[in-house]
Amino acid sequence: MLDDISLNILKILQEKARVPNIDVARQVAMAPSAVLERIRKMERQGIIDGYEVRLNPARFNRRQIAFIEIRSRSVGDRPETGEALAAIPEVQEVHYVAGDDCYLVKVRVADTTELAALIREKIAVIAEVASTRTTTVLHTYKETARIPIRA
Known part of the structure; x- marks a missing residue:
């Protein structure tokens, strides 16, 4: 089950996948290393399926x-x-x-x-x-x- 912090990280990443990790960390009030670990864990679990560039x-x-x-x-x-x-x-x-x-x-x-x-x-x-x-x-x-x- 995802907690509120992980859900907020996912919202941020859906808005702009290339957002710097430090900016995500600031928005969720966590250390950048902890945010990076959460993101990697969600990738391993298949919650984050990938990253895609949207072309015009x-x-x-x-x-x-x-x-x-x-x-x-x-x-x-x-x-x-x-x-x-x-x-x-x-x-x-x-x-x-x-x-x-x-x-x-x-x-x-x-x-x-x-x-x-x-x-x-x-x-x-x-x-x-x-x-x-x-x-x-x-x-x-x-x-x-x-x-x-x-x-």
């Missing part, structure tokens, strides 16, 4: 987001299908979902022309893919991988 999609001509609902030819989750979808570089998320469709995939591409090519040339050619239904994003108000932490 516009700088890489990747402004268009789309969600693709994929219906499989078979009933049930086929790990090889999920893995094949996950291996596509433009795919940011793959979720096996309940309901009529089997997978919900988030992609980021330059534009709708690239989106159409992605569906036609990389997704539809996967053997288990029976059909797709695509929703394109017009404007994003929030996009995050942060998990709400309550002390």
Whole structure:
């Protein structure tokens, strides 16, 4: 179980992962060495899964987001299908979902022309893919991988 100090450290790191350890220590009123040990322990325990740089999609001509609902030819989750979808570089998320469709995939591409090519040339050619239904994003108000932490 995580105590309030560890939860506060996680909140700080989610806000800015590159924050200097000394700054974290000041914010939680602990010695820097103790904070570093807590962070390393949370990494070892798998609480902290990793650190990631968020790039500006516009700088890489990747402004268009789309969600693709994929219906499989078979009933049930086929790990090889999920893995094949996950291996596509433009795919940011793959979720096996309940309901009529089997997978919900988030992609980021330059534009709708690239989106159409992605569906036609990389997704539809996967053997288990029976059909797709695509929703394109017009404007994003929030996009995050942060998990709400309550002390």
